[in-house]
Amino acid sequence: ASEFSTENDIKFITHNFNTNKIAYLKMYFDLRGLTADELPYAKLITRLLTRLDTEEFNVNDLLSHNKTYLGGFGFDLLLGGTSKDQFDAYFGVQISSLNENVNKMPQILDQVLNHTIYDLDKIKTILTQMKMMYRSVVIEDGMNVAIDEVRSRTSKIGALSNKIGNLNMYHFISGLLDNFGEDVAIKLQSVGKKIFNKYNLTSSVSGDIEGINFMKDVVLNLDLSQEKLTDALTISECKEGPGALIIPSEVNYNAIAINLKDLGYIPNGKLAIASHIINYDYLWSEVRVKGGAYGCHISMTLSGDVVLGSYRDPNVENTYEVYNAIADYLSNLEMSEEEFESYLIGAVGSYDQPLSNNSFIRNSDINILVGNTVEKRIARKKEMLETTLDDIKGLASLFKRLAQLAPYYTIGNEAKIKEYNHFNNIKSL
Secondary structure, eight states: OOEEEEEEEEEEEEESSSTEEEEEEEEEEEESSSSSHHHHHHHHHHHHHEEEEEEESHHHHHHHHHHHSEEEEEEEEEEEEEETTEEEEEEEEEEEEEGGGGGGHHHHHHHHHOBOOOOHHHHHHHHHHHHHHHHHHHHHHHHHHHHHHHHTTHHHHHHHHHSSSSSHHHHHHHEEEEEOOOOHHHHHHHHHHSSGGGEEEEEEEESSSHHHHHHHHHHHSOOOOOOOOOOOOOOOOOOSSSSSESSOOOSSEEEEEGGGGGOOOOOOOOHHHHHIIIIIIIIIIIIIIIOOSSEEEEEEEEEEEEEEEEEEESOOOHHHHHHHHHHHHHHOOOOOHHHHHHHHHHHHHHOOOOOOOOHHHHHHHHHHHTOOOHHHHHHHHHHTTTOOOOHHHHHHHHHHHHHHHOOEEEOOOOOHHHSTTOSSEEEEO
């Protein structure tokens, strides 16, 4: 079980269980003190830390120290929300080691978080590499980019996620490089100082008592900024209509999304079962087998966004027609009790997958941070187990409204995009 405490104004989540003498420390810095326009800088910092010298370590020494003493040391941004209008945003720091090496954590954390040297020449080199990386990701992983774009039109967490999505990061870094100067390093330093603040911090410590107590001391003795920040993070949903992005590609990525609140529907477990059936009984057949796409899926986020996306898809118009016909598919759905039972078991199984220690800790922490309580998760699973075939067929009206109201976004081939004469905003990469 997880325990909660506050010590010296720092919140702690403690997971005391057998981790085979591995100590896990995860630090979550709340990003509400940043503006939405500062979020891409925070994302950039996750890529720069440990790739730049610190006052006491050069990059090679950092790498050597981490390989010798640590099991892992990484950074990312964690965004989540439990409704259309609510969001959470954290800067995550993950570090782990064997108990015998926990005493190597304090120096490396202090150096990397507080004493990284934002050297302009090195930053420019890294940014140039990142620009090329983001460009290739937009082209190779267009489905997730299309989903980011379309979710930015449906919920605040969708808009926030898109702000640091691959396409926007590509444009953001391109802009920095076009006007590169001293102000880039100054801005990174000021955003870093806002992030690594004692009053923003929730720390998660996992392992045996010996490791937990040592890691708590590590966190409590870290020299963090103590300036109390006011909330500055606000965002609105994108107001653009159906959009498309032309990339050098023969294939397409087609996404639609809508928040259930806009359909007057409260998220529940029945929709998770329906999504599983739609994925494997309908989309697989229509979009992959008949349509020739590499893949297609439907999913529902914790915030209630229902998302459909196709991957490496030769079609545009045909795929949107398949999405729009989900209501008819559900209305006419017939299957044996055994077939339905197998879908039910598959959906519940994917909801309850076994996890590594690291993933278990991370999932537990995120659920706690975004308020996805054990009670809510048990209730959702109960709803899934109680779902009937009639419940699934009854969702046809929901998908009919989804087809009428959901915004859509395609990334892909110029001819295919222009052939589908429904986009009011077409851009090129």
